[in-house]
Amino acid sequence: MSSPVEQITVVSSDGDEFKMTVAAAMQSEQLKQMLTDDSISIVKVPVENISTEILVKVIEYCQKHADHEAATKANGGGASDSEAEELNKWDAEFMKVDVEDKLFHILMAANYLEIKGLFDLACQTVADLIKGKTPKQIRKIFNLKNDFTPEEQERLSRQHNCSFD
Amino acid sequence: MWSNLPFDVLANIFSFLSPDSLARARSACKNWNLCSKTCYSFNLSASRPHSNHQPWFLGLPIRNQKPCCYAHNPVLNNWYELSLEFLPVPVRAVSPIGSLLLLKVSHSTTLQLAICNPFSRQFRYLPQLNISRTNPAVGVVVLNQGVQFPSFRIYVAGGMSEATQGGGATYERTTEMYDSQLDEWRIVGSMPVEFAVRLTVWTPNESVRIENVLYWITSARVYSVIGFDIATNTWEELSVPMAEMLEFATLVRRNGVLGLVGGTSGGDACIWEMKEGKIWGLKNKVPGELGWKLLGGNKRNWDGTKCVGNDGAICLYRDLGSGMVAWRKVRDESSEWEWNWVEGCDCIKGKKVHRCSIRGMLIHPSLASTCIF
Numbered sequence: 001m002s003s004p005v006e007q008i009t010v011v012s013s014d015g016d017e018f019k020m021t022v023a024a025a026m027q028s029e030q031l032k033q034m035l036t037d038d039s040i041s042i043v044k045v046p047v048e049n050i051s052t053e054i055l056v057k058v059i060e061y062c063q064k065h066a067d068h069e070a071a072t073k074a075n076g077g078g079a080s081d082s083e084a085e086e087l088n089k090w091d092a093e094f095m096k097v098d099v100e101d102k103l104f105h106i107l108m109a110a111n112y113l114e115i116k117g118l119f120d121l122a123c124q125t126v127a128d129l130i131k132g133k134t135p136k137q138i139r140k141i142f143n144l145k146n147d148f149t150p151e152e153q154e155r156l157s158r159q160h161n162c163s164f165d
Numbered sequence: 166m167w168s169n170l171p172f173d174v175l176a177n178i179f180s181f182l183s184p185d186s187l188a189r190a191r192s193a194c195k196n197w198n199l200c201s202k203t204c205y206s207f208n209l210s211a212s213r214p215h216s217n218h219q220p221w222f223l224g225l226p227i228r229n230q231k232p233c234c235y236a237h238n239p240v241l242n243n244w245y246e247l248s249l250e251f252l253p254v255p256v257r258a259v260s261p262i263g264s265l266l267l268l269k270v271s272h273s274t275t276l277q278l279a280i281c282n283p284f285s286r287q288f289r290y291l292p293q294l295n296i297s298r299t300n301p302a303v304g305v306v307v308l309n310q311g312v313q314f315p316s317f318r319i320y321v322a323g324g325m326s327e328a329t330q331g332g333g334a335t336y337e338r339t340t341e342m343y344d345s346q347l348d349e350w351r352i353v354g355s356m357p358v359e360f361a362v363r364l365t366v367w368t369p370n371e372s373v374r375i376e377n378v379l380y381w382i383t384s385a386r387v388y389s390v391i392g393f394d395i396a397t398n399t400w401e402e403l404s405v406p407m408a409e410m411l412e413f414a415t416l417v418r419r420n421g422v423l424g425l426v427g428g429t430s431g432g433d434a435c436i437w438e439m440k441e442g443k444i445w446g447l448k449n450k451v452p453g454e455l456g457w458k459l460l461g462g463n464k465r466n467w468d469g470t471k472c473v474g475n476d477g478a479i480c481l482y483r484d485l486g487s488g489m490v491a492w493r494k495v496r497d498e499s500s501e502w503e504w505n506w507v508e509g510c511d512c513i514k515g516k517k518v519h520r521c522s523i524r525g526m527l528i529h530p531s532l533a534s535t536c537i538f
Contacts, residue, residue, distance in 0.1 A: 104166055111174055119177070127181035132241060135192040142167035144194040156192045 008035070009044045010059070012052040017044065020059055023066035029114035049112055054105045061094060061118050095125045099141060168196050175200045183240060184284055184530045219493060220478055221530050223266075223283065224485050224510070224523035225258045234283060235485060235510050235523070236530065239478075239493065244510040246518070251286040258524050260305045260371045261475075263315045264531035267305060275299055276321065278343075280538075284530045287538040291319075291343060294350050298324030298337045302364040304372035304379035304393065314531075319343040320372075320379060322356065322393065323364025336361040340393070354398040363391055363402070371473070371526075373416040375423045380416055382425075388414045390425075406437050406445045412467035417474025420500070424448065426479060428456075428467030434481060436492075451481065452504055455490045459483060473525045480527070486511045486520035 007019045008031070025031040031045065047055065068087050097103050103125065110118035129141055139146055148156065170178075179187055179201055191201040222237040232249040256268040256279065264284075270277040275297040281288040301324030308316040319342065326337040338361045342353045356364075368381040368391065377396040380403075383389050388411055390403040405414060407429060414427035419438065425445065428434035434451040459481060460466065472481045481490040488509040495501040511518055 100166075107174065111171075123174070123178040124181050126178045127186075130178075130182060130190050131186045133186075133189065135189050138190060138193040142193070144168045144197070146193075147195045148192075148198075153192075156198075 010055065011044050011046045012050055012055040013048050014052045016052045016055075018055060018059055020062065021066065023070060024059065024062040027062040027065055027115050027117065029116070031113065047109075047113070050109045051105065054102065054109050057094075057097075057102070057106055058109050058113065058115070058118065062115065064090060064094075065117055091121055095121060099129065100143065168194050170196075170200075172200045172203065183238070184532045185238060185241075185245070187532060220261075220475060220527040222473070222478075222480050222482075222489065222491075222507075223258075223261075223526045223528050224482070225526065226485070226521045226523055227257075228521065230519065230521070235513075235518070236283075237489075237507060237510070239491075239507075242507070244513060246513045247283050248286070249283065252281065252288055256281075258526050259303050261526045261528040262305055262307060262317050264529050265314065266526060266528065267303070267319065269303070275327075276301055276303075276324065278303070278319065282531065282538075283528075285532050289538050292349060294321060294341050295352055296326055296337060296339055296341065298326045299334075300324050300366045300369070301337065302368040302372070302381050302391075304374070304381065306374050306379065306395065317345045320353075320393065320395070321350075323361045323368075325365055336365060340398075356393075356400050360391065360400045360402075363389075370415065373418045373423060375418060375421070380423060382414055382416045388427075390416065403439075403443060406447075413470045413472070415472035415474070417472065417479055418476060419448075419474060419479065420476065424474065424479075426472045426474065426481065428470060430467070431465045434467060434470070434490075436479070449492075451490055451492075455504060455506055458506060459487060459490050461487060471525060473527050475527050478527060480507075480525060482523070482525055484520055485509060485518065485523050 007021055008025050009017050009019055011017050022035060025035060034045065050058065065087075068083070072083070095103075097106065103122065106118070107122040107126065110122055130138055133141070138144065175197065179190065182190060187201060191198045219239040221239060224235040224237075226234065232252065234247050234249055236245045236247055237243070238245065255271040257271055259267040259269050259278070261267070262280070265280050265282050268279045268281060270279065276294065276299065278291040279289060280291065298321070301321045304320040304322070306318045306320070308318065320340060321343075322340040324337045325334045327334060336358055338355045338358060339352050340354045340356060341350045343350050363383065364381070367383045367385070369384055370382055373380045377394055379393045379395065381391050382405070383391075388405040388408045390405055392401050392403060393399075405411070405425060405427075407427070410429045411427040412430055414425060417424040417426055419436075423439040425437045425439075426434065427437075433453065434456050435447055436449045436451075437445040438448045440446050459470065470481060470483055472479065474480070478491060478493040482488075486509040489507040491505045491507050492502055493505065495503055511520065
């Protein structure tokens with residue numbers, strides 16, 4: 001029986017190693033499964049799809065949320081409104097990243113590592129960028145190619161009866 | 166990059182979007198279009214706890230000159246015109262059911278009900294009742310609230326039934342129930358004739374359900390409220406505060422409690438709530454300036470004012486262009502409500518809109534198809 005693990009090491013696709021506390025790692029369902037499975041003894045976890053730049057951000061998120069959870073437990077269970085709001089503010093600042101690069105990769109990393117909070121946060125951020133924009137503006141923001149034929153475009157706008165333009 | 170997002174990720178993003186934003190997102194590129202059609206992100210969106218879940222006000226013109234209706238988006242505070250050309254017959258709205266509308270066919274002597282989704286443009290007739298009747302009261306019980314396409318039951322009570330054997334038409338004393346899961350009607354009980362009389366013609370309004378009781382208010386002075394206890398199959402009549410003086414009166418459900426919104430001549434519009442022991446208590450008043458704006462004139466005459474309400478919002482309106490006074494829950498979790506003025510719909514994309522009389526409904530829009538159709 002191995003002694004209880006305090007930290008794990010994750011290795012980015014660039015080969016850089018980072019230490020994570022167990023509490024932070026548990027934010028990821030993937031890592032949590034590995035940690036709670038006694039048959040696996042963890043030394044280093046390679047996360048092949050995630051670059052150093054993104055991994056640093058992801059670890060930062062996990063640590064912050066793990067700390068918040070621990071503090072909440074210590075206070076007897078319920079996070080006060082102001083603490084919850086503070087965390088929301090932190091999350092909002094955390095997600096102020098460029099769309100073309102970081103946002104996409106954080107979204108994919110959160111999906112891959114199954115970090116629900118970060119995944120929903122990233123999806124909400126993307127959704128907020130879409131809200132209130134025309135299709136043309138959406139394409140510009142996300143660098144999407146308009147691959148509809150003119151007939152298809154006509155049909156799409158008629159389908160929604162020009163009511164949601 | 167973004168165009169090649171895995172569909173499950175994209176569907177999760179779409180679940181955060183309101184229907185109008187989703188409609189635009191699905192027009193951005195083919196992949197996004199395909200994802201929106203194949204992935205059921207609408208189920209996810211029902212669990213998103215924020216302002217996406219303020220109901221929209223839907224104004225349905227009473228005299229359908231042009232087959233369309235008008236929807237107000239409370240988040241962006243703008244109006245949309247929705248075509249109703251997909252409806253095969255002229256209809257009148259009866260009640261919202263989650264994301265659907267319960268309708269009755271206009272030119273039918275006996276009651277014929279149908280359901281539709283004005284956003285996805287789907288329509289279906291409901292089966293015929295066991296006993297044909299004209300102008301009965303119609304009540305709706307939604308079984309699993311908060312879901313976009315909930316199961317529901319419809320109660321039809323009273324009305325006039327056709328004459329049998331050469332006699333005159335009589336008041337129909339039976340109550341029938343439609344179960345959406347079984348897709349059929351069943352006779353569930355009967356009522357004293359005096360209730361059958363009250364329920365015929367004089368209760369065309371939306372019912373309000375509080376726990377096991379369905380309530381209707383009569384349509385004109387002197388207002389009174391009729392309650393039907395579904396569990397015990399019993400009927401009762403309740404009084405209405407200032408019943409003889411109210412110029413308009415509507416029942417609403419607010420925070421799970423029965424509410425009454427009404428206005429007196431020369432006075433304010435008020436909101437009462439029914440407390441323990443079936444006593445009405447004054448809860449709030451429409452702020453003077455907002456009431457004034459709605460009436461748009463010098464007289465404090467509430468005649469012609471209408472109201473709709475559900476757990477998250479109460480809206481007072483008159484016609485399509487009059488504007489609305491809205492009292493809405495600030496956030497889902499909080500218990501704070503705030504008053505707002507909503508500009509009426511007088512112009513859509515630069516074209517003037519005819520200022521017509523409307524019937525309002527509060528609905529949660531959804532673009533999803535459902536197997537109920």
